[in-house]
Amino acid sequence: MLFFRSEERVRAWCADRREPLRPRVTMDQLWSLATTWYATRLDEDSRRPKAEEMRGIFASIGLDDPFWDPSADLFA
Amino acid sequence: MDEAARVKIAVYGHFAEIGTRPSPSEVAQRAGIGEPGVLAAYRVLRAQRLLLLEPDGTTIRMAPPFSGVPTQHRVESGGTSYFANCAWDALGIPAALRRPGRVHSLCEQSGEPLDLSVERNGPEPSPWLFHCSVPAARWWDDLVFT
Numbered sequence: 471m472l473f474f475r476s477e478e479r480v481r482a483w484c485a486d487r488r489e490p491l492r493p494r495v496t497m498d499q500l501w502s503l504a505t506t507w508y509a510t511r512l513d514e515d516s517r518r519p520k521a522e523e524m525r526g527i528f529a530s531i532g533l534d535d536p537f538w539d540p541s542a543d544l545f546a
Numbered sequence: 547m548d549e550a551a552r553v554k555i556a557v558y559g560h561f562a563e564i565g566t567r568p569s570p571s572e573v574a575q576r577a578g579i580g581e582p583g584v585l586a587a588y589r590v591l592r593a594q595r596l597l598l599l600e601p602d603g604t605t606i607r608m609a610p611p612f613s614g615v616p617t618q619h620r621v622e623s624g625g626t627s628y629f630a631n632c633a634w635d636a637l638g639i640p641a642a643l644r645r646p647g648r649v650h651s652l653c654e655q656s657g658e659p660l661d662l663s664v665e666r667n668g669p670e671p672s673p674w675l676f677h678c679s680v681p682a683a684r685w686w687d688d689l690v691f692t
Contacts, residue, residue, distance in 0.1 A: 471632035471676065472654040472677055472678070473619075473636075473652065473654065473660050473674055474653050474654060474655055474674065474677055475653040475655070475658050475660075479653055479654075479675075483654055490679070492679055495677070495678075496676075497662075497675075498669075500676045501637055501664075501668040501669055503634060504635075504638040504640075505668075507610075507638060508610075508641045511610075511611070512643075514547060514551055514554075514555055518595050528682075537681045539683065540682045
């Protein structure tokens with residue numbers, strides 16, 4: 471889970487390493503994920519989102535590719 | 547509050563205040579329970595995916611978003627320096643602390659430095675991107691690699 475300066479940088483890195491190009495996430499989308507996962511992490515009753523919740527969270531910010539599905543078996 | 551919750555609060559409280567991982571004895575003191583109880587709680591928290599331990603089973607590697615070891619993702623907030631496990635967690639630290647921070651990292655391809663201000667309502671406008679090679683279903687297979 472890495473930062474890249476631009477789309478071109480992501481594509482070059484994937485090509486160099488022969489890694490598949492995965493969905494790119496903007497900083498605003500990443501902030502949504504960071505707050506959803508961690509805003510209550512220091513609280514007593516906080517917990518990590520469950521798989522079914524994760525799908526909804528990703529979809530709510532436009533990340534609806536199977537790549538983001540924690541139950542997907544497409545990548546096993 | 548059960549012991550696992552007390553240990554979780556102690557671990558995360560230590561990270562938030564100090565910026566580094568606590569030892570089991572520090573967690574025991576903060577949680578008010580013995581070290582065997584701390585280590586038992588670690589196993590519960592690992593199952594809940596709130597903690598990742600080193601192979602010794604007693605040293606904290608990750609209490610996401612906090613990293614127990616230095617990484618390329620550093621966050622400054624409130625006069626304390628933190629290491630994040632990944633790009634996602636770099637934004638997760640200001641989110642967890644609920645206070646502004648400054649993220650220092652780099653472009654994985656070019657090495658260009660990232661210096662990003664994060665306020666309570668999010669990061670400053672930025673064209674930088676986040677990319678993850680590992681699909682969500684495989685993240686916890688090897689979280690350090692992810």
